[in-house]
Structure formats: structure tokens, C-alpha cells
Amino acid sequence: MILKKLSALFFCLLWLGSGIAGCQSNTGRLPEKNKLKITENQSDMEKITLGAGCFWCVESVYLDVKGILKAESGYSGGPKPNPTYKEVCSGTTGHAEVVQITFDPSVISFEEILEIFFQTHDPTTLNRQGNDIGTQYRSAIFYHSENQRMRALEIIKSLNASGAWEKPIVTEVAAFKEFFPAEDYHQNYYKLNSEQPYCQYVIRPKLEKFRKVFKEKLKH
Numbered sequence: 001m002i003l004k005k006l007s008a009l010f011f012c013l014l015w016l017g018s019g020i021a022g023c024q025s026n027t028g029r030l031p032e033k034n035k036l037k038i039t040e041n042q043s044d045m046e047k048i049t050l051g052a053g054c055f056w057c058v059e060s061v062y063l064d065v066k067g068i069l070k071a072e073s074g075y076s077g078g079p080k081p082n083p084t085y086k087e088v089c090s091g092t093t094g095h096a097e098v099v100q101i102t103f104d105p106s107v108i109s110f111e112e113i114l115e116i117f118f119q120t121h122d123p124t125t126l127n128r129q130g131n132d133i134g135t136q137y138r139s140a141i142f143y144h145s146e147n148q149r150m151r152a153l154e155i156i157k158s159l160n161a162s163g164a165w166e167k168p169i170v171t172e173v174a175a176f177k178e179f180f181p182a183e184d185y186h187q188n189y190y191k192l193n194s195e196q197p198y199c200q201y202v203i204r205p206k207l208e209k210f211r212k213v214f215k216e217k218l219k220h
Helices: 002-012 055-062 085-089 110-119 147-162 195-213
Strands: 047-052 068-076 096-103 139-143 173-175
Touching: 047 055, 047 110, 047 173, 055 068, 055 096, 055 195, 096 139, 110 147, 147 173
Parallel strands: 139 173
Antiparallel strands: 047 096, 047 139, 068 096
């Protein structure tokens, strides 16, 4: 059912897309929860690692979402251990800029996590998001379980079949191996640097669109 809703709404609401990376649609209400069960049972929490262009943008989006306990910027998908930002930006490490998300599945589902993922970047552009170009900016889902892999592939298949985009989705779906947190100054970057030009002209418009179409999923 979720896949059908995703496909239909993607097709109808593509006008929300922009040259930067367009948000598109909200597919439904989240179950009402009074608060996150952060300390009650950490074993109930799940992780997913996502690449969708600049990690500053991705992090700022997911930090706003109910059910997200943590969204940490970093690097994944390449063989080099403990890469630096400069090394990753060179495009020689094999890593993508990613955000590792810890979420409460009793508040937000894996499908909803990917709904936000696909609607806040262009998954049809290979190694590019807007003016950010290189393999480090590739669209990627690094799954943490076989169940996540199967569900991600189902969603991609459904979206491709729906004709949501003119071009096919090129998102990499690969097994998670290791996550290297980015340097401290990258964490919570938008909140701490909102007056910087990149934040004002790239992140802010994207975040404003996201907050409008996903208002029922926001923490505040």
C-alpha cells in the first residue's frame, strides 16, 4: 500500500522539484507518539545510512523529523579508512558524503525514511546533485539488513514503474560496511552556520520546501 501511495504521489507532485533538489509530497500521517523512547530500549532503534548529495543538506532535513534520534554527517562506501573531508572531496577515496540516521521504527517507518530521501534529492542524476559534482555526491542507500535491502529495491522498482521521473533511478543500493563520522565542524552545520551563503541559497530553500510538504512529520 505504501509503495502504491509513493508512486502515485511522486507522479502527481513532481512540480515541487527544483534545480537544486526538489521536495515533492507527504504520503500520510505518522502515528501519534508523546515522545521518543530514547532510553527505554535502544535495541528497538534502527540505523540507515544515506547519501543524497551534500551531507549538510541531508542532515538538516532529517534532524527536523519526528522519530529521528540522531542524524550524523560522515563518509561511507569507500575502502579508505578514516578519510578527511579534503580527501573525500578529491573523489579518490571511493566514499560518498552520507548521513547515518538512527530512528525509532515505532514512530517513523523505514518506508517513510526513504520517502523523504527520494523526495528531497534527484535520484536520477549520476554522481551529481545540483552544482555538487563527483562520486562523493552520489545517491546511495547503504542498508544495514537484508530486510532493508529488499524494501529499498521494492520502492525503487515501484517508483521507476510509476514514471515519477523521465529518467531511471540510479541510486546505489549497497551493503553498509563502515561509517566514518565527519569532522566536528560539519555536524549540525546548517543550524550553526545558517548565515553562510551556501546555507542561505542552497540549504534554506530546500529546507523550507521540505517543511511545507512534510509538516505533519516535523518535530516542532
